[in-house]
Amino acid sequence: MILLVLLASVLILVVTVYQYDEQTKEYNIQRFERKETISKKTIDLELSNKTTHEVNTANLSKIFQNRIYEISSINKLNISLYDLEGKLLKTSFGNVFEKTEKGPLTEFLISELSQNSNHRVLKNKQIEGLSYQTSYSYIEDPKFKRIGILELQFTQDNTEIEQELEAFIYRLGLVYLLMFLLAISIAYFLSSYITQSIKTISDKMQLTRLNERNEKIILDKASLEIKILVDAYNSMIDQLEESAARLAKSEREQAWREMAKQVAHEIKNPLTPMRLTVQNFERKFNPKDENIKVKLAEYSKTLIQQIDVMSAIASAFSDFAIMPIQKKEKIEIISVVKLALDIFNDTSVRYQTEEAELHAFLDKTQLIRVVTNLVKNALHATENEEVPLVNVDVFSEGDTVKIVVSDNGKGVSSDVKDLIFEPKFTTKSSGMGLGLPMIKNIIEAYEGEIYFTSTEGQGTIFTVVLPKK
Numbered sequence: 001m002i003l004l005v006l007l008a009s010v011l012i013l014v015v016t017v018y019q020y021d022e023q024t025k026e027y028n029i030q031r032f033e034r035k036e037t038i039s040k041k042t043i044d045l046e047l048s049n050k051t052t053h054e055v056n057t058a059n060l061s062k063i064f065q066n067r068i069y070e071i072s073s074i075n076k077l078n079i080s081l082y083d084l085e086g087k088l089l090k091t092s093f094g095n096v097f098e099k100t101e102k103g104p105l106t107e108f109l110i111s112e113l114s115q116n117s118n119h120r121v122l123k124n125k126q127i128e129g130l131s132y133q134t135s136y137s138y139i140e141d142p143k144f145k146r147i148g149i150l151e152l153q154f155t156q157d158n159t160e161i162e163q164e165l166e167a168f169i170y171r172l173g174l175v176y177l178l179m180f181l182l183a184i185s186i187a188y189f190l191s192s193y194i195t196q197s198i199k200t201i202s203d204k205m206q207l208t209r210l211n212e213r214n215e216k217i218i219l220d221k222a223s224l225e226i227k228i229l230v231d232a233y234n235s236m237i238d239q240l241e242e243s244a245a246r247l248a249k250s251e252r253e254q255a256w257r258e259m260a261k262q263v264a265h266e267i268k269n270p271l272t273p274m275r276l277t278v279q280n281f282e283r284k285f286n287p288k289d290e291n292i293k294v295k296l297a298e299y300s301k302t303l304i305q306q307i308d309v310m311s312a313i314a315s316a317f318s319d320f321a322i323m324p325i326q327k328k329e330k331i332e333i334i335s336v337v338k339l340a341l342d343i344f345n346d347t348s349v350r351y352q353t354e355e356a357e358l359h360a361f362l363d364k365t366q367l368i369r370v371v372t373n374l375v376k377n378a379l380h381a382t383e384n385e386e387v388p389l390v391n392v393d394v395f396s397e398g399d400t401v402k403i404v405v406s407d408n409g410k411g412v413s414s415d416v417k418d419l420i421f422e423p424k425f426t427t428k429s430s431g432m433g434l435g436l437p438m439i440k441n442i443i444e445a446y447e448g449e450i451y452f453t454s455t456e457g458q459g460t461i462f463t464v465v466l467p468k469k
Contacts, residue, residue, distance in 0.1 A: 001190075005183040009176035013169065020165045032133045032154045035075045039152055040137070042071050048142045055141040057083050060148050061090040068092050080151035081139070086110050089148065105149065109136065113149065131156040198226070201233060277302045328446075331367070333358040333401055337394050340371040348388040349375060353395060360401050360468040362446060370439045374405040374462050377436070381409025381460060399468055400448075406461040412454040420452065 046067060053059040060081050064071075072079045072092035080091040086105030093102055113121050113136050121136040132155055139148040204217050216234045281299045286292065334353055341351050375390060382388035385408060393404040412420065421440050443450050446466055454460040 001183045001187045002180070005176070005180050009173075009180070012172070012176075016169065016172065017165070020161070020168075024161050028131060028133060028154075028156045032077075032135070032156075035077050035154060036135055036152050039071055039075050039077065039079065040150070042075075043139065043150065047139075055147065057089075057147045060139070064090055076154075078151075078153040078155070080153070082149040082151065084110075084146060084148065086149065105136075105151075110149070113138070194226070198229075201226075201229060204233065274303055274307075328361040328363065330359055330361055331364050333360055333362075333367075333394060336364055336367055337371055337392065337403065340368040341375065341392060343372065344375060344379070346379065346390075348379070348382065349390045349392065351392045351394075353393065355394065355396060358394065358396055358401060360466060362466060366442045370442055370464060371403065371405075373436070373439050374403075374464075378405055378407035378409065378460070378462075381411075382407050383409075385409060396468075397465075401466045401468060403464040403466070404461060405464075406459060408459040411456040411458055411460055412452070413456050417454065421450075 043064075046063065047055050051059075051063045053063050055063070060083075064081060068079050068081070068090055069092050078092050080093065080102055081089040082105055083089055086107070086109070088102050088104060091102050109121065113119060119138050123132075123134045123136075125132045125134075132153060134151060134153045137150050137152075138146045139150050141147050201217060204215065216237055217230045277299055281295075284295070289295070334355055334357060337353075338351060341349060371392070375392065378390040379388070382390060387408075389408045391404075391406045393402075393406075395402055395404075421436050440450055443464060443466065448464065448466040450462065450464050452460055452462045
């Protein structure tokens with residue numbers, strides 16, 4: 001709108017100036033032609049009826065001795081009389097408008113006049129803002145015989161017209177300035193009205209999540225285009241909820257399938273040595289053997305070890321499958337962490353804190369599980385180090401409690417950093433890869449977070465952030 005108003009004002013200004021210029025030229029020509037016609041009729045009348053001199057070329061200056069000034073003054077133009085050779089006979093210059101020395105006519109002009117079909121030549125020129133229009137035609141006696149050449153010159157001062165044009169452009173400029181400001185105001189309110197609805201849609205789209213319930217957009221007043229956009233968004237929300245439900249169902253089914261495969265794989269591992277042990281016992285069993293009790297004890301020990309492994313596998317999957325219950329009670333963090341570290345009879349584990357007491361509303365058992373799991377992973381990462389070191393630091397930061405577990409172990413390679421918290425992923429030679437995913441679920445259940453930084457060959461730092469309330 002603003003651009004159109006601006007463009008229209010510029011175009012109208014250009015057209016107005018052009019039109020004024022054309023009208024001025026046309027008006028000057030018509031005005032000059034009227035004066036020319038009157039002057040020529042006056043001269044013809046003077047030659048036909050009023051003069052007492054013989055009408056010929058030689059007497060032209062006598063005939064119009066004083067009369068030329070009267071005709072010039074009445075019609076407000078300059079008059080000059082020439083013989084047929086172009087020699088000046090009489091002129092009104094010097095008494096009416098301006099003093100100018102007149103010379104003879106050029107041969108080219110005389111030739112142009114004689115060859116012109118209407119025996120008239122019109123010249124236009126402009127000097128210092130003044131427009132000059134000059135016509136050349138023949139003077140004829142009452143018998144239509146050419147006796148001389150008549151020059152009529154009209155001086156047009158366009159200053160008044162230009163002032164009128166400037167005044168008109170000024171008024172027009174004020175009108176278009178008002179229109180321009182009005183267009184800006186309308187454009188502002190119109191764009192605000194449109195963008196308000198679009199911003200509402202944009203805000204809703206930014207809040208759209210696949211795994212959450214999304215609200216539809218309801219607008220009381222909106223244009224047809226915005227209404228179509230809102231209807232499309234609401235339809236997309238319905239489709240998104242259906243797709244999310246199908247995706248969640250598919251993911252759950254896929255997760256259980258993967259879990260079942262993992263459980264089956266982990267259980268098969270101890271079953272194979274148990275089967276071999278039983279078969280070996282059956283094949284070599286001899287009641288009369290003197291060492292039968294020793295061999296039976298060895299077979300029993302092997303079976304019991306494999307059964308313990310299967311029990312540990314079942315417990316791990318059970319703990320991972322059950323989401324932590326948000327049991328909140330006020331506990332003293334410093335002492336609970338120390339209690340969790342007491343089970344590690346290892347001098348490489350160092351506990352440090354500057355807090356005397358630190359309280360938070362958490363579950364004591366789950367906090368111990370988080371700490372012990374992180375420390376176990378850190379000890380495993382430092383197994384091959386000459387001087388293994390695991391630091392556990394607890395401190396308060398605003399409304400949160402931070403537990404930092406760092407080690408100087410082998411670190412985590414950049415290729416697998418994104419997989420650390422994925423179920424079934426592990427960097428150990430043994431284990432099921434459920435420890436970190438399990439504690440991540442515990443921490444997120446309390447609206448906390450866990451993250452880590454690691455440099456390969458230098459160590460890893462895990463940071464747990466938990467709210468105090």
